[in-house]
Amino acid sequence: MFNKILIANRGEIACRIIKTAKKLGIVTVAIYSDADRDALHVRQADEAVHVGPAASPQSYLSIANVLDAVKATGADAVHPGYGFLSENANFADALQAKGVAFIGPPPVAIEAMGDKITSKKIAASAGVSTVPGHMGLIENPEEAVRIASQIGFPVMIKASAGGGGKGMRIAWNEDETREGFRSSRNEARNAFGDERIFIEKFITEPRHIEIQVLGDQHGNLIYLGERECSIQRRNQKIIEEAPSPFLDEATRRAMGEQAVALAKAVGYYSAGTVEFIVDCDCNFYFLEMNTRLQVEHPVTELITGLDLVEEMIRVAAGEKLRIGQEDVRLNGWAIESRLYAEDPYRNFLPSIGRLTRYRPPAEEQRADGSLIRNDTGVVEGSEISMYYDPMIAKLCAWAPDRPTAIRAMSEALDDFEVEGIGHNLPFLSAVMNHPRFQEGRLSTAFIAEEFPDGFSGAVPGDADARKLVAVAAYTNWKIQHRNILISGTVDNDRRRVPQNWIVTLNDQAFSLTVRDEENSIAVIFDDGMRLIVASDWLPGRSHAVFAISGESLSIKTARSGTGHRLRWRGMDVVAHVRSPRIAELARLMPKRQPPDTSKLLLCPMPGVVTTIAVSEGDPVEVGQILATIEAMKMENVLRAERRATIKRIAAKAGASLAVDEPILEFE
Numbered sequence: 001m002f003n004k005i006l007i008a009n010r011g012e013i014a015c016r017i018i019k020t021a022k023k024l025g026i027v028t029v030a031i032y033s034d035a036d037r038d039a040l041h042v043r044q045a046d047e048a049v050h051v052g053p054a055a056s057p058q059s060y061l062s063i064a065n066v067l068d069a070v071k072a073t074g075a076d077a078v079h080p081g082y083g084f085l086s087e088n089a090n091f092a093d094a095l096q097a098k099g100v101a102f103i104g105p106p107p108v109a110i111e112a113m114g115d116k117i118t119s120k121k122i123a124a125s126a127g128v129s130t131v132p133g134h135m136g137l138i139e140n141p142e143e144a145v146r147i148a149s150q151i152g153f154p155v156m157i158k159a160s161a162g163g164g165g166k167g168m169r170i171a172w173n174e175d176e177t178r179e180g181f182r183s184s185r186n187e188a189r190n191a192f193g194d195e196r197i198f199i200e201k202f203i204t205e206p207r208h209i210e211i212q213v214l215g216d217q218h219g220n221l222i223y224l225g226e227r228e229c230s231i232q233r234r235n236q237k238i239i240e241e242a243p244s245p246f247l248d249e250a251t252r253r254a255m256g257e258q259a260v261a262l263a264k265a266v267g268y269y270s271a272g273t274v275e276f277i278v279d280c281d282c283n284f285y286f287l288e289m290n291t292r293l294q295v296e297h298p299v300t301e302l303i304t305g306l307d308l309v310e311e312m313i314r315v316a317a318g319e320k321l322r323i324g325q326e327d328v329r330l331n332g333w334a335i336e337s338r339l340y341a342e343d344p345y346r347n348f349l350p351s352i353g354r355l356t357r358y359r360p361p362a363e364e365q366r367a368d369g370s371l372i373r374n375d376t377g378v379v380e381g382s383e384i385s386m387y388y389d390p391m392i393a394k395l396c397a398w399a400p401d402r403p404t405a406i407r408a409m410s411e412a413l414d415d416f417e418v419e420g421i422g423h424n425l426p427f428l429s430a431v432m433n434h435p436r437f438q439e440g441r442l443s444t445a446f447i448a449e450e451f452p453d454g455f456s457g458a459v460p461g462d463a464d465a466r467k468l469v470a471v472a473a474y475t476n477w478k479i480q481h482r483n484i485l486i487s488g489t490v491d492n493d494r495r496r497v498p499q500n501w502i503v504t505l506n507d508q509a510f511s512l513t514v515r516d517e518e519n520s521i522a523v524i525f526d527d528g529m530r531l532i533v534a535s536d537w538l539p540g541r542s543h544a545v546f547a548i549s550g551e552s553l554s555i556k557t558a559r560s561g562t563g564h565r566l567r568w569r570g571m572d573v574v575a576h577v578r579s580p581r582i583a584e585l586a587r588l589m590p591k592r593q594p595p596d597t598s599k600l601l602l603c604p605m606p607g608v609v610t611t612i613a614v615s616e617g618d619p620v621e622v623g624q625i626l627a628t629i630e631a632m633k634m635e636n637v638l639r640a641e642r643r644a645t646i647k648r649i650a651a652k653a654g655a656s657l658a659v660d661e662p663i664l665e666f667e
């Protein structure tokens with residue numbers, strides 16, 4: 001076994017690997033860039049080596065710098081995590097040439113599977129079912145059109161070197177094929193320095209289901225069931241689960257056996273993932289193989305009881321697998337939610353800044369038998385920078401069955417407090433509480449179909465609205481009580497909190513009576529409905545559990561002007577609790593109108609203006625490119641939403657803009 005492992009990564013996955021290494025009694029070495037001096041993974045490791053500036057090409061991606069760190073610390077093995085150098089065969093080769101173990105698959109397998117066209121060819125000859133399409137390179141837009149017509153529309157145009165959802169375009173006709181070919185090729189050239197393109201059939205409304213494989217250096221290879229990762233935005237996963245609610249035992253076995261056949265064909269060992277897309281008739285097609293530990297590996301660990309990082313370390317040290325295929329048991333259900341610093345209200349655009357509050361739910365076994373796990377690389381006060389992946393944490397829930405796991409996840413999301421940056425907690429909550437998700441009717445089109453106009457917060461139905469109104473009545477009651485106690489008046493009449501209130505929530509007014517019942521209050525609506533509310537909430541608290549007629553709701557509370565802001569299950573509302581007389585006056589107050597920004601093009605995210613494509617006085621047509629913004633390695637093209645004339649250019653190319661800073665103004 002190894003004495004010292006260097007983790008060539010950062011963030012949550014570095015912390016995850018350190019945890020297992022510690023368990024195995026192995027000394028750990030972290031590497032860090034300028035931006036990560038105080039990062040959690042640096043604090044958790046036994047040793048830490050600085051490897052360069054914040055920009056990853058000069059630090060985490062620099063093979064020379066990482067090799068120097070290995071040499072300086074005398075590490076005898078390197079775990080690459082995911083991303084960065086994890087699928088770089090040259091890195092694995094360079095380590096092995098120096099007698100240092102690479103905790104991953106053999107470099108030849110990385111090489112073969114790193115290229116989508118090569119891997120598709122190998123898969124086909126290993127008897128694995130592949131997406132119908134063209135297995136060769138495509139040279140120009142006209143050839144793309146010819147091949148697309150042969151395959152039949154719609155088609156998917158893909159970069160052979162692609163990854164992370166980049167370099168991929170759907171085309172429904174010849175024009176889109178020409179355009180898609182050009183933009184895929186541009187994106188691939190910029191992102192991967194490799195512009196090779198191929199085309200395959202676009203499978204409509206597919207499910208993304210992948211198989212975890214594990215092998216040793218003695219020829220043993222097994223599969224550890226599947227993960228379903230159909231909930232995606234921009235072809236990137238945000239919610240994963242294991243098992244899949246869609247697979248039957250026969251399909252699971254067929255996919256598992258094909259995955260193992262492919263792994264065998266390339267002499268695979270260590271942990272790896274074979275990705276498939278599955279159509280509504282249970283036909284499955286190979287997409288690609290990821291030759292590394294996958295982000296969503298925790299859900300497999302939770303249902304198999306295995307520690308995949310431990311298995312990878314043991315395999316790299318030459319040990320034999322300690323289990324065979326027949327020992328693999330899938331137990332219960334696990335779901336992972338990826339908490340991202342991205343704003344769901346702004347089309348999931350990345351958000352950066354400091355985590356002014358970060359309070360994850362307790363990682364523990366809960367009363368209903370469920371279990372919460374949270375993998376993270378941040379603490380309260382950490383900075384989410386523009387240099388790296390904007391993932392904050394991976395929250396997992398395990399339970400004996402899917403409905404309990406979904407409920408546990410939903411409650412854990414309600415308990416999770418994150419402030420200071422835009423994040424997708426409310427969106428994850430909305431998905432957990434979405435009937436279609438709960439029924440397991442998933443597809444990669446789920447988000448596009450269920451949130452066609454984007455996400456602007458879950459809307460409470462009548463029952464939930466009343467619960468939130470009751471909570472606002474409760475917090476108001478507590479605040480009123482406190483105010484009376486500190487006012488010091490001896491006048492008994494003024495020591496009683498009034499009973500009649502008007503609570504407004506989303507323009508709807510509820511008239512109610514509140515009665516003090518010792519340790520709870522009774523909220524009586526004017527139609528006679530009655531809710532009993534009890535809680536340990538006190539003024540100033542940002543989060544509490546409210547028992548409402550027996551049901552426990554974990555709700556985030558805050559002041560918002562004169563109102564109570566309540567966040568729960570993806571809903572984000574402000575309730576105003578007023579006396580009937582004040583409510584009458586409030587009703588007569590003119591509503592404040594938000595400023596008119598319709599004549600401005602505002603910067604949708606913090607970033608750098610790369611180009612301004614128009615000049616003052618230019619007429620523009622719908623869809624015409626106005627400007628491009630680069631943020632977090634993504635190039636975002638801003639287009640005209642209607643015909644207009646450019647009145648003024650407010651930002652120059654090269655300028656760094658904050659969210660909502662004007663870029664240009666229309667007539």
Ligand code: ADP
Nearest residue numbers: 156162163164165166201202203208235287444
């Ligand atoms: P990456 O390397 O970026 O992960 P993949 O080939 O794994 O690329 O595809 C990412 C996602 O894009 C898949 O999970 C799926 O949602 C979608 N996708 C890829 N190929 C197809 C296809 N042929 N038909 C339909 N959807 C596809």
Ligand code: ADP
Nearest residue numbers: 475476479539540541557558559562563564565
């Ligand atoms: P003031 O002394 O100005 O009345 P308060 O703290 O009593 O300030 O509250 C002002 C408004 O904010 C009231 O509507 C109150 O109900 C609400 N409020 C105050 N603190 C909270 C809190 N922690 N959560 C929810 N609402 C609050």
Ligand code: MG
Nearest residue numbers: 164275287288
């Ligand atoms: Mg993929």
